[in-house]
Amino acid sequence: MDARERALAYVQQHEADFLQRLAEFVAIPSVSTKPEYQAEVARAADWLIDQLQRLGAQTARFTEGVHPMVYGHLPADNPDAPTVLLYGHYDVQPAEPLEKWSQPDPFRLEIRGENAYGRGTADMKAQLLALLAAVEAVRHAGPQPVHFKFLFEGEEEIGSPGAARVLAAHPEAFRADFCLNPDAGMQGPDLPSITYALRGLAYFELRVHGPSHDLHSGAYGGAIHNPAQAMAELLAGMHDADGRVTLPGFYDRVRPLTDEERARLAQIPFDEEAFLASAGAPALWGEPEYTVLERITARPTLEINGLYSGFIEEGSKTIIPAYAMAKLSARLVPDQRPEDVAQGLRAHLETHAPPTIRWELEQMASAPPVMVDVDTPAVQALARALAQTWGREPLYTRNGGTIPIVAMLQDQLGIASVLTGFALPDSGMHGPDEHQHLPTWYKGIRALVRYFYELGESGS
């Protein structure tokens, strides 16, 4: 029995231990979005430091961000081994509304059928612990085939506002050949997946100001421009009738989908009816010349995330509001840049805003889109490990969301990310009854073990 087989046997024998550890981790309500949970977020960081130290790692707690970033380093004996940076986030979304959960306490892990239920299981405490379990198994089996570094952040669910500062303060600590990020999920229990592209984000707040205060619509209506109406007109002009974004230059830098890529995306089983049912909308929508999967992963969008003006309580109040506000965000695909969207928005407003109102545009969060070269040894080694574990080649997918840390690692440190994960699409992330499918999780741990040995052999 070679080291790889010993490590895989170790995983098999310790499934119950790993599950017990998941229960402990989930029991710490590390909700990063609410200030009152700050101590719990810090406690989760401490718990991880402890786990890393048990594995023998050097650790550090970097505090330049909003919540601690946990760092660890576990070098291999062979100095020439490749270095893989293992990424995870240990913070979770709030559990509310509690009454929508089937269990009394979302932070007390419950096993029902093949699933472990609890806030933060799928997203992503189970994924993070899969990394630690695989490292533990590999270390138990003999000399480690690669150098391990660890980057566990506590502010992913709030958009990683401090991560750039941490990376800038510790560039040497995080130096690695590439980053393995298991926060990207998979398409189904029998569909291992590698995500090779993420959409970027450009987020804005637009304010349209009219009168200096709310006016009585009986006394002023007809002679003072209503800023909510002006806002509606400005927003309406940002899309054409087919749902295409009309901001100047918006599509200029969009890399066209090649026939090869469209063919590869078409292989991904995607049930449009189930997708629509999960949204609960009356119908599908969007650019007719693209498939639904292409629209949500490979095409850029401009969304209104929030809209406010005037009187929105129950009842009626007859005012011309003083101002209107919209939250707008664009999802970007390669090679769009957030700053180009800002420029297009300003150009649209300068052209179309009437002199009867004033506007101001504030740019908030932004992250460039990411696309990973799938032909690198690091990605191909993962593909082999997944294929060995599931008995089929992985799907290559694009994800329509944004993972800010992926863009930061690329831009600040030149570290590409390899994206995968063992959370299933219907795992209830961010909602009630979040869960991790356990057979898939154990398979995932074994796939990671295989991956580390594949990496060591490929010499990455």
Add this chain to the structure above:
Amino acid sequence: MDARERALAYVQQHEADFLQRLAEFVAIPSVSTKPEYQAEVARAADWLIDQLQRLGAQTARFTEGVHPMVYGHLPADNPDAPTVLLYGHYDVQPAEPLEKWSQPDPFRLEIRGENAYGRGTADMKAQLLALLAAVEAVRHAGPQPVHFKFLFEGEEEIGSPGAARVLAAHPEAFRADFCLNPDAGMQGPDLPSITYALRGLAYFELRVHGPSHDLHSGAYGGAIHNPAQAMAELLAGMHDADGRVTLPGFYDRVRPLTDEERARLAQIPFDEEAFLASAGAPALWGEPEYTVLERITARPTLEINGLYSGFIEEGSKTIIPAYAMAKLSARLVPDQRPEDVAQGLRAHLETHAPPTIRWELEQMASAPPVMVDVDTPAVQALARALAQTWGREPLYTRNGGTIPIVAMLQDQLGIASVLTGFALPDSGMHGPDEHQHLPTWYKGIRALVRYFYELGESGS
């Protein structure tokens, strides 16, 4: 000295008493818009019942509405005298924000210079007490020239939601030749005014529903229609580039402004720069072929009073909102009908709403527009009384606002209203430092005395 002169002398001698009474009335914080003031609203009704009984009136408290409606009857000896229904509302707006007042307690009347400051002075406790003061003076001077009836409501500031029920329950009690309503103000201290037209109102709440719950814009953006965007497009289509309402049939029943009426309106001193300054907006706006005064009084409008969708807190959240909501109201001019606006809105939505969203439209408050014939004896008697008091003919004005009780009296009981008032345009109604100009108030009381004698003589 005849009765009229005795009554005018009585007013002159009792100005200090009237002012003392205004202080008492203002000290009752009869805020109808807030449930916690309900007992104070009732106390103001009791106080008025007491005032009416001191004048010798029969009184009743009608409770079919939300707040009590105070009724009084004071017949003349001559059964053939005309009956005038004296209208007032005894409820007031909230005083908040308190820190914006120059006095510590808005409900403690303060005299500074020629003005009496306090919440509800101009709107309309001083106007209501002017009626009672003039009736008192007339009764002191000899036989009353007209039958007096009184209708004092406590829910004007919340849109008179129960007034229609009260009128329907007591049609005989309120029977009168016409109603005198001093809630319409005047154009300036030297510009006595008769308001002959009010705009009507049709108020709606529009909801546009998309997905069944807020969606992650990274996972769904591009393939599910954003209801805030659909709302913006639907709203933007309700006006053309010149600010005209595009709802089908919206202008069909608008009575055109005659040259004669435009000439009369042009006589009203109206300072467009001061109007714009009071609004604090960057520029004037509206239908270019009408004057500003015509736009705000004689032309119909469609306003967005409120707008909501999705995430409107500080920061950023990347969702496709489940729904969007707009509060919409049209100001109507003769002969538009609220139900026609509802029909036009529905037609617009049926034509333009895409199948990717659902919409629902709820009609809330509505009131038809009002136009009074200025050639009636009741109006001409008021014109003479105002001219005798101010030494100049009154202005005939249209008011862009809506007074629901005026339309109800007309529609339910066939009673036309004669609209005037002694509140000046800059009296701070609904805002901080509300005040009544006292010399104008005393003049107003004298004008009402003269009016009652003019009415008795005209036999109307």
